[in-house]
Amino acid sequence: MSNPDFTPEHIAMMKGVLIEHVPHAKAIGMTVEDAKRGEAWLSVPYSENLIGNPETGVIHGGVITSLLDNACGIAVQLALAERQSIATLDLRIDYMKPATPKLGLMAHTHCYKVTKNIAFVRGTAYHTDEDDPIAACVGTFMLAANRAMPVPVTAEAAAEAMKILAKNKEGAA
Amino acid sequence: MSEKNPIDVNALMQAIPYARYLGITVDQRGNEITTVLHFSQHLIGNPVLPALHGGVIGAFLETTAIAQLAFEFAAGDASAAALPKPIGLTIDYLRSGRPMDTYGRAEITKQGRRVATVRAEAWQDDRSRPIAAAHGHFLLQAADDTAP
Numbered sequence: 629m630s631n632p633d634f635t636p637e638h639i640a641m642m643k644g645v646l647i648e649h650v651p652h653a654k655a656i657g658m659t660v661e662d663a664k665r666g667e668a669w670l671s672v673p674y675s676e677n678l679i680g681n682p683e684t685g686v687i688h689g690g691v692i693t694s695l696l697d698n699a700c701g702i703a704v705q706l707a708l709a710e711r712q713s714i715a716t717l718d719l720r721i722d723y724m725k726p727a728t729p730k731l732g733l734m735a736h737t738h739c740y741k742v743t744k745n746i747a748f749v750r751g752t753a754y755h756t757d758e759d760d761p762i763a764a765c766v767g768t769f770m771l772a773a774n775r776a777m778p779v780p781v782t783a784e785a786a787a788e789a790m791k792i793l794a795k796n797k798e799g800a801a
Numbered sequence: 802m803s804e805k806n807p808i809d810v811n812a813l814m815q816a817i818p819y820a821r822y823l824g825i826t827v828d829q830r831g832n833e834i835t836t837v838l839h840f841s842q843h844l845i846g847n848p849v850l851p852a853l854h855g856g857v858i859g860a861f862l863e864t865t866a867i868a869q870l871a872f873e874f875a876a877g878d879a880s881a882a883a884l885p886k887p888i889g890l891t892i893d894y895l896r897s898g899r900p901m902d903t904y905g906r907a908e909i910t911k912q913g914r915r916v917a918t919v920r921a922e923a924w925q926d927d928r929s930r931p932i933a934a935a936h937g938h939f940l941l942q943a944a945d946d947t948a949p
Contacts, residue, residue, distance in 0.1 A: 652854035655843035679818040681884060688819035689887045690860020697856040698846075716855040720891040 634663050638792045646702050653698050656691065666707035666739045670699040673732045685729035689763075692733065692753050693721055696765045699735040700749040704769045707739035707747065712772045714747065719767040727762050731755045737765075745771055810834055810872045813884075814864065823857060825864050834872050836865040836905040838923075845900065853898030853932075858923060862935040863890055865905035866919040870939060873909060874917075883942050885917065890937035898932045901925055910936075917941055 634642070643660045647653050656678065662669040672678075672695050680688025697719055704714050727733060736758055737751030747769040752761040811827040814820045814836075824839035838844070838861045846854030870885045907921035917939050924931045 649848060650854065651843055651845040651848060652857055653846070677818055677822040680820075682816055682818060688817065688860065688864075689890070690819060690823070690856070690863050693859035693863065693890070693892075694854060694856025697854070697859060701855075715897065716892075716894045718891065718893045719855070719859065720889065721859075721887075722889045723887050726886070 634792070639663050641792060646705065647698075650698065652694065656694065658695065658698060660702065661734070663702070663706055666703055668699050668702040668706060668735075668737050670695060670702065670735045670737075671732055672735075674730050679729075684726075687727040687729075687733065689721075689723060692723070692727070692735075692763050693719070695733055695735045696721060696737065696751050696753055696763065697767070699737040700739075700751055700765065700767045701769065703737040703739040703749050703751070704742075704747040704771075707742050708771070714769045714771055717746070717768040717770050719765055721763055721765045723763045724761050728755060733762070734758075742771075747771060808871065808875050810868050813871055813875070814868055817864075817884075819860070820864055823860060823864075825861060827868055829872075834868060834906075836861070836868055838903040838905065840901050840903070847897075850897055851900050853900070853903070855892075855894060858894070858898050858903070858933045859890070859892045859935070861903060861905055862892060862907075862921040862923055862933060863887055863937065865921045865923070866890075866907045866935070866937055866939065869907035869909060869919060869921070870917055870941075874912070874941070885939035885941050888916065888938040888940050890935055892933060892935045894933050896930065896932045898923075899925060903932065904928075912941075915941060 646660055657673045659671050661671050678687050678691045679685055735753045737749055739747050739749045741748040750766045753763040754761045814827050824841050826837050828835045844853050844857045845851050903923050903925050905923045907919050909917055909919050911918040920936045922931045923933045
């Protein structure tokens with residue numbers, strides 16, 4: 629897995645395609661921090677809007693759900709040979725400890741198996757140390773779930789990102 | 802539970818910034834509550850369909866479960882500090898969430914001394930066609946050793 633799947637320029641290019649068209653991801657400030665074939669690292673900054681317990685300032689579990697769901701979806705996209713629409717079938721989340729107030733969240737997800745119809749993903753949410761997780765998840769996604777594809781910001785950015793994805797998959801296959 | 806002075810679950814939920822941010826209110830009638838996720842553009846995950854973000858639906862079901870636990874077990878002076886904490890949540894996505902209001906109901910399947918098991922369901926215009934269902938375990942605060 630040590631092959632440098634995506635250069636920083638590639639990742640910057642794909643950020644637009646993978647996040648910009650998802651209004652909720654944009655609204656809470658989700659960012660693709662890093663990407664590899666079948667793997668994604670996403671972040672969400674701490675914000676008062678996202679607090680689940682006003683007395684402690686701890687982020688709501690639902691924010692972690694959104695982050696992991698989105699990061700799982702991106703890991704699936706990065707594992708597929710060609711871009712297709714996907715839909716979450718199920719997602720199980722285990723909360724290991726409350727998030728620390730004022731710290732941003734990170735998620736690392738890995739799509740470890742793709743079959744004809746289903747993709748399997750697991751991931752963790754953490755602050756800085758992945759070995760000290762806040763939450764872990766496993767999920768399954770339906771492939772070719774519907775005909776409607778998410779709209780990229782610009783057609784050029786999409787075409788460029790798809791080229792990068794295709795090239796890297798060729799190289800890695 | 803509700804024979805004695807039911808708590809104002811909606812007020813409790815409005816004290817949670819993230820519930821406010823998503824636009825979740827609680828409709829409390831007699832001894833039942835229904836949570837409402839008011840549609841807004843920032844809840845969209847796929848603008849082409851368009852469909853609600855899966856994470857938003859998960860967060861809504863989690864909030865629905867917490868609201869139900871608070872409604873049934875919280876004392877009259879309940880504050881947000883006493884909210885149960887999620888331990889694990891499994892969400893089944895059944896249909897795509899369309900750009901409209903979503904409703905939620907939860908049922909406590911088992912309440913132990915420390916942990917409660919809850920099922921929750923979300924639907925839109927037809928309750929017999931749920932868009933998502935979840936079941937989860939929640940740590941009840943009174944039994945939480947780590948609480949201050």
